[in-house]
Amino acid sequence: MSLKQVSVLLLLLQLSCCFRSGSCGKVLVWPMEYSHWMNLNVILDELVRRGHEVIVLRNSASIFLDPSKHTGIKFETFPIDATKEDMEMFYMQFVNMWTNALQDSYWEYLPALQKIFSEYSDSCEGLCKAAVLNKKLMEKLQESKFDVLISDAVGPCGELLAELLKIPFVYSLRFTHGYTMEKYSGGLSLPPSYVPIILSDLSGQMTFMERVKNMLFMLYFDLWFQIFNEKRWDQFCSEVLGRPVTFYELVAKADMWLIRSYWDLEFPRPTLPNVHFVGGLHCKPAKPLPKDMEDFVQSSGEEGVVVFSLGSMVSNMTEERANVIASALAQLPQKVLWRFDGKKPETLGPNTQVYKWIPQNDLLGHPKTRAFVTHGGTNGIYEAIHHGVPMVGLPLFAEQHDNIAHMTAKGAAVRLNWKTMSSADLLNALRAVIHDPSYKENVLTLSRIHHDQPLKPLDRAVFWIEHVMRHKGAKHLRVAAHDLTWYQYHSLDVIGFLLACVAITTYLVIKICLSVYQKLVKTEKKKSD
Incomplete structure (x- = not known):
């Protein structure tokens, strides 16, 4: 057949x-x-x-x-x-x-x-x-x-x-x-x-x-x-x-x-x-990389590679920001695959390859990947969690700041300010997530949670x-x-009713007590007279 x-x-x-x-x-x-x-x-x-x-x-x-x-x-x-x-x-x-x-x-x-x-x-x-x-x-x-x-x-x-x-x-x-x-x-x-x-x-x-x-x-x-x-x-x-x-x-x-x-x-x-x-x-196992990309990744030796991507909505950036980033990446012993669509930065090092598009999931799932520089989009964050890759976050807009804040709180990422970071800031952040084992351990813990589901x-x-x-x-x-209305949802009508019942009951008890007391006082006066 x-x-x-x-x-x-x-x-x-x-x-x-x-x-x-x-x-x-x-x-x-x-x-x-x-x-x-x-x-x-x-x-x-x-x-x-x-x-x-x-x-x-x-x-x-x-x-x-x-x-x-x-x-x-x-x-x-x-x-x-x-x-x-x-x-x-x-x-x-x-x-x-x-x-x-x-x-x-x-x-x-x-x-x-x-x-x-x-x-x-x-x-x-x-x-x-x-x-x-x-x-x-x-x-x-x-x-x-x-x-x-x-x-x-x-x-x-x-x-x-x-x-x-x-x-x-x-x-x-x-x-x-x-x-x-x-x-x-x-x-x-x-x-x-x-x-x-x-x-x-x-x-x-x-x-x-x-x-x-x-x-x-x-x-x-x-x-x-x-x-x-x-x-x-x-x-x-x-x-x-x-x-x-x-x-x-x-x-x-x-x-x-x-x-x-x-x-x-x-x-x-x-x-x-x-x-x-x-x-x-959307997460899935990594597929083989294109041959030229695989050759570049393998050329990294024991140092491995860093994946850099700011998502589908950010295809270029100012020359100043691009040179700050390229300068930091050039000082790494790792090879870098950078999704970038713009004028080639003057400070770009020989260890960095730029691409208009990269197979992000496949790269994050590659055994030689050591870190992921991301804007913090939910899809990219989940691919990093799925494959257990620590992150450096450069959040730009929407929920990206929250995502990176969560990853930082969970010990799986280092966060930087996109507008104010220097080359030294980015370099130090990458060195931290690559060489401090706690980042890898924490993201692997999240990865185990992600994979440990009944469906x-x-x-x-x-x-x-x-x-x-x-x-x-x-x-x-x-x-x-x-x-329910908002006041029903918060049981304000029930609370009001119960308070009214307590108030009425209290009022009646006090009135009865006062009435009995007054009658007793009048009786005592009549006896004394």
């Missing part, structure tokens, strides 16, 4: 099992760009492999969602008034604004964040309008009879689409700003006394002043979202649905929350039955998506907190 025949037979067996179990279905996806898509794409490929039909909604200016590069996934493209170049420019400006804002004091940083999120929200609303107000597209989606919708909560619209199409939906996300949506629509308890608010740059062990900062960040994000974002989305969703509705009402209907982290990266916190952690679902993260994510499809939702996992 030929290889082609074997492949066809396996596919038929897979599909027959799928049909027998009744689990094959149609999946609609509202995605995000860059690393969010890279992560979600892994889930979608696995769903396709299991026989499901996956249709991804793609705007005409999408950067990463290229139909020609995906054979199993289908794409439904809707037009928007922008080009791919416009979108790339927007994201680059978004990254630069955030990176620059993080160098300011907190009093300057928070207003800058507000501006960043406002522009981002405008973009999300524009994309959502282009989709849900497209009658031809919506009619086609209605006719398709989807079984589930998968959406990234960072880009609002999936919950509105699910309501319009009357289908259950699943969130795939790392976080929402300040955990606001998780708290107010998921019924999730996140006590600021010991749960660091995302974007606060704090760890799980907080001093008193850090807890003050954490509380202020929580209040800030809650207030900002309610004032600037919630009302606009309430109005927009109500107009589209033709009835009064709140944004949180729609979000609260999420059947499942798949969080792209785990207890190797996160600090323990309360969870709910429909919240599952699937961090590192692989990808299998867990796909299981819960299929669970929602099989049961047409997951209302059996929905906590009653969704149906």
Whole structure:
């Protein structure tokens, strides 16, 4: 039997099992760009492999969602008034604004964040309008009879689409700003006394002043979202649905929350039955390197190599920063593979090779890799944890500061300031994580935690998506907190009632005692008279 025949037979067996179990279905996806898509794409490929039909909604200016590069996934493209170049420019400006804002004091940083999120929200609303107000597209989606919708909560619209199409939906996300949506629509308890608010740059062990900062960040994000974002989305969703509705009402209907982290990266916190952690679902064993790259790695001898990458959204940097970095790398005895797309630095050493793209996972899994210099993106952090490689963190924006703060607190990384670090700072940080055995030991501990799970993260994510499809939702996992007002959730009505009962009882007892006392006094007076 030929290889082609074997492949066809396996596919038929897979599909027959799928049909027998009744689990094959149609999946609609509202995605995000860059690393969010890279992560979600892994889930979608696995769903396709299991026989499901996956249709991804793609705007005409999408950067990463290229139909020609995906054979199993289908794409439904809707037009928007922008080009791919416009979108790339927007994201680059978004990254630069955030990176620059993080160098300011907190009093300057928070207003800058507000501006960043406002522009981002405008973009999300524009994309959502282009989709849900497209009658031809919506009619086609209605006719398709989807079984589930998968959406990234960072880009609002999936919950509105699910309501319009009357289908259950699943969130795939790392976080929402300040955990606001998780708290107010998921019924999730996140006590600021010991749960660091995302974007606060704090760890799980907080001093008193850090807890003050954490509380202020929580209040800030809650207030900002309610004032600037919630009302606009309430109005927009109500107009589209033709009835009064709140944004949180729609979000609260999420059947499942798949969080792209785990207890190797996160600090323990309360969870709910429909919240599952699937961090590192994209991680996989290392594959062989291209021959020229393998030769370079092998030429490092016993010293090994350092992998340097600042992710997909940072392809170049200023000449000054590039020369600071190159000068530090040139002083290492290790060979260095640096993902860099820009003018070749004058201080670049013979031990350093620059590449426009590197097979990051395969390099991190190579036995000669000694350290990883990273911006702290969740995908890269998890690949380092998966393969047990200590890190030097140069966080730039978004959750990267939190990720590196967590890795530093867990003893698996050294953190540097991207804007102010010198060549000596970077050199000393690399020497520390390479030569101090505690960094390697700590990251290997995290790696063992990552691998010691009853199900692989990808299998867990796909299981819960299929669970929602099989049961047409997951209302059996929905906590009653969704149906309570804020004062009911905190039992303020019950506390008020009990206090009132105590007050009334106390009042009655005192009145009775006073009445009895007065009668006794009158009786004594009559006797004495």
